[in-house]
Amino acid sequence: GKERLVAAFETVHGHFRVLFEALFDGGSAELRLTESDDPLGGGLEVYACPPGKKLQSLSLMSGGEQALTASALIFAVFLSNPAPICVLDEVDAPLDDSNVDRYCRLLNEMRQRTETRFIVITHHPITMARMDRLFGVTMAERGVSQLVSVDLSRAEALISADA
């Protein structure tokens, strides 16, 4: 019921603030439950403000800033109630190199604090280099997918030319 939800909200909110500030090297963020007549109704409002900027609605943030903020929210939920598996499909696509680096640092921290197993789909060489192991998906025969275990140098070759 409502108590469980409010307790979950407090935990996620706490983690979200810490993760956001770590990801953006500052700034501030918070979650707010919007009121509603239905006790289990209402929505979740997200407020976030990168360092030095004014607090604005999330939709005004840039593509990269939204990707980092959403990652902080997803990982905040994790820390409250770790899932056994997490798959991130090109979440780093809109990020510039320095934010990819921060995203990877956060991934590393999640790896140490939870038992969650992460599958990270990426085209970014920086992200690839931080993985514990790498699999390549190729279509040696057009239209037919194969899975091969690869090392870093082979992975980089895979993304830079037609496999």
Add this chain to the structure above:
Amino acid sequence: GKERLVAAFETVHGHFRVLFEALFDGGSAELRLTESDDPLGGGLEVYACPPGKKLQSLSLMSGGEQALTASALIFAVFLSNPAPICVLDEVDAPLDDSNVDRYCRLLNEMRQRTETRFIVITHHPITMARMDRLFGVTMAERGVSQLVSVDLSRAEALISADA
């Protein structure tokens, strides 16, 4: 009226097929006007099939394949009726390196065949290297955007660290 639309359709369809085959080094693509009772109604169906694969609905294509197909469609419209200006905001984000190269080759062809002026927003070093000129947007003062003209080496530095 209807004749103009059908004529436009024929031109766009012709360009789309040529551009798609150039982008994917083969395969086939076509546009179809769906019928409707209203003479100016009906929609535009897009069929596309990368080389070696079976023709499927567009939604089954991958993120990168969709980005390339959509680019071919946008440029096909251009060739039929060139716009004075085109802005592409990180259209290359979902592409792997070899597709970024193809996308750039297409851009180059458009530059030669039309008078359109292109503004290409990108994080990709390959795309940057193909531009005629580069501008960097920085926030030396947090929250305040400045525009500076940059050369390639300065541009790469800009994306790899906090400006």
Add this chain to the structure above:
Amino acid sequence: MKVTDLRVVGFKSFVDPVHLRIEPGLTGIVGPNGCGKSNILESLRWVMGATSARALRGGEMDDVIFAGTDKRPARDIAEVVITLDNKDGRAPAPFDQDPVLEVARKIRRAAGSTFRINGKEVRARDVQLLFADASTGANSPALVRQNQVSELINAKPENRRRILEEAA
């Protein structure tokens, strides 16, 4: 409960059998555009009991079955098996004593899907509950689809609440 293996055959572009070992820590998946990376995530969501074909980028559920290429005929069956380590005994009865669970989903063209846990046929509902109890499932916020990140941000507040319920 730990997820240890994913086996896929006949699902989308994975016409030949493929086995992905899922170990602790960070496993990276790389490859050119259109090679099948996102299809792997979809096979995982599908075996966990996904019900919406549209959320798997198809028109109908049969669209997940290998449709053929210019050299290979289409298939009629797709199957995905996910292996779970249940040494902590947290799976619901009657599987609580099994150290390992193999959850399988099989679809036959025009005939629908069947689910099995350790060889015993079960309902879709049983599989969905199994994963919900383990804080995961086909719609878990921890399974982040391509381009989904900005959807989460631009979603209406009511829809974002769902993410809290996962945490509860």
Add this chain to the structure above:
Amino acid sequence: MKVTDLRVVGFKSFVDPVHLRIEPGLTGIVGPNGCGKSNILESLRWVMGATSARALRGGEMDDVIFAGTDKRPARDIAEVVITLDNKDGRAPAPFDQDPVLEVARKIRRAAGSTFRINGKEVRARDVQLLFADASTGANSPALVRQNQVSELINAKPENRRRILEEAA
């Protein structure tokens, strides 16, 4: 008609005046996340007569005015000016004789926008028609927003037709 310059002041994160020369060929724009690249595209669509605040990622049109930072106060006015080369004389009357057109849009907080062409106040409609005649405009398919590419692909066929009308 050729587009040659864009000048922005007080629009979103461009609180100080900025001038972008737009030359033939390919002009690249680069920079870290959140620095203001997409805001440039939005300033272009805005001066061409954009009417939807939501399509400019805001809640209301006043959201395009500089909202301030921790060191600078918010502004009350935003202005964007786009310069067009009209040596081919294709602009509609009474501007067909002018070799250069400067189209300006200015917004004052809580007071709405005004449009001018070469200093003469005009209606939004006049500006929208000027650009429509030149095969461009705030909703031109040639102005591709971030993450918009997959929207085009996943759009319903009726919505995709709009792209053909541009070509007609």
